[in-house]
Amino acid sequence: MRILLVEDDQLISRNVREVLERNGYLVEQADNGEDAWFLGDTEDYSAIILDLGLPVMDGLSVLKRWRENGQRVPVLILTARGDWAERVEGIDAGADDYLAKPFQMEELLARLRAIIRRSSGQASSVISVGFIRIDTRYQTVSVNAQPVKLTPMEMRCLTYLATQDGRVVSQMELTDQLYAQDFERDSNSVEVLVGRLRKKLGTDIIKTKRGFGYVLENRAE
């Protein structure tokens, strides 16, 4: 899952980034409103964590511009004041949830998971696809009730595909969601990753649509 973290406070952004990456997310950062606006409008993210108090352009203005441009990515706003006025303002501007600073990391992760789930139409933190059960909260996978150990990258890939509700995901899109920098990307990195997943899951539940991409089929909640 590729997340955009927009926060100008270096300490907070460092801590949040560490926690997100530990929990299997790919994190990109912006520390001002203008950069955030650009990235949010042009790149694909599973979710955006947006601080409202930003330099150059404030968070609410950035959010409003995204929504005006038809950008529907789920957004979790971080409010400095913590009062209801800011929350109402943020939700009215198009945010999907809010969190007041200072916050607990567990709550940040829970709210992030919830808005991502909701945007992909899921009702709970557990996604079931055929005999596969993915617990996005605890980052565990089981097949026919047998736990399967996946690397963080494999987990990220499987979760992303599982939350696309049967939609075909192109190789490029999957690459964007899984890899941060161009130098990390290899033309067949995703192919290798998908191949490893198929081996571990013991099923060809990840289908290849030649010329289009990959899809997780037989999804059931």
Next chain:
Amino acid sequence: MLSAAIVGVVLVLAGFIFLALFSQNLEHRVHEELKNYINQLAAEIDFTADGQLTPPDGLSDLRFDHAYSGLYWQIDDSEVGRQLRSKSLWDTVLALPDDVHDVATIHRYILEGPENSKVIVHERSLVAAAPGGARMLRLAAAMDQSVISDARDKFLIDMVPYLLALGSLLLLGTYLQVKIGLRPLDRVSIALDDVKNRKAKNLIGVFPSEIARLTEAMNDLLASQQDALARARKRSGDLAHSLKTPLTAIRSNGEKLIREGDRSTGQEIVDLSELMESSIRHELLRSKLTPTPDARKSDADVTKLTNAIVKTLKRVPNSAKINWDVSLPDHTLIAMDPHDLRELIGNIVENASKWAMSNVTITGTVQTSPSSFLFTVEDDGPGIETGKIISMMERGKRFDESIPGTGIGLSIVKEIAEIYSIPISIQNRQSSGLRFSLNLPLTEIYNTKAQK
């Protein structure tokens, strides 16, 4: 009333003084007149060749010639046993007292006069040169005392209407002076009410130069109060903000220690930083509250605010599963700052949504005795042990760690309720869940409308 009483007392005193002056003046005139008659009598003293006194005929006042007219004269020639009297005395004799006094001094006294009247008598003794030798004569002139008393009574009767008229004029003048003269103070009072009701930030209007300094001083005071309040809030907010980031770092270090195996120290650091973060958040929220109800920026539309809060909660995943039943009358203005009412309702409603199984109901009705707006929030959650109800509004209190939250929301509700003196009732519902009831203060405008 006080002015009328003072004017009345003053006029009565004035009446007495005027009357006394009039009487004194009249008495003086009477005495001068009698003294004059005595002198005339003395000048008219004459004797016949055989030594008999001749009646004086130079007294011009006709009253001396009319019986019991009130003006009399009498000459006693006691050495020869002869007495001369004015015709007005008729058959009455003035019984001059047998006393001795210096010649040529006037002796004054009151005697019994004709027809049981009292007369003022002026008497003088003189030695006259009679043909048979010098003789002591007593000359007396008298005036009925009723001349003075009648005149005094008439003066009093004539004076009363004028005193009443004067009193009325004085009262009217006082009334006009108060009404017109104090009008600028009425304008100041109206201007102060506008400040109090948040229609203006300072005293606005044209005031006379006499109270211009007063209004300027009041405006300066209002401005400095607002500045002081804003500065205090900013300082509090700045302090809390400045502590947030270092605390986040401390907490992260604690979590890092836990991950690295030093659970005990790490957890202690995390717990302490959570405690400090809770205090900071509480103080930050408190610093934004209106210090007193009168300092509020404006009144608040409770229905509009509640709908915005419910709309917000409907959007967020944590409370999106809730069925919301909101029943509130339109355009109900509450005498609270909108920020404070939003915090109050937001925290109570959010708390209900966290604990509810599936339903949250919000209702509001106008109460008339006493006037208030009864605002109720109910959830169908597990409710709470009766013994824990009081402590649930303590800062940091959380009865279920699995329910997200910091325990600050309800403590802020308590703070706001204390500022505005709002009674809060928390009860377990008969079915299940909790009921929060508050009596919110209605605005004066709403109260006036209700009375009409």
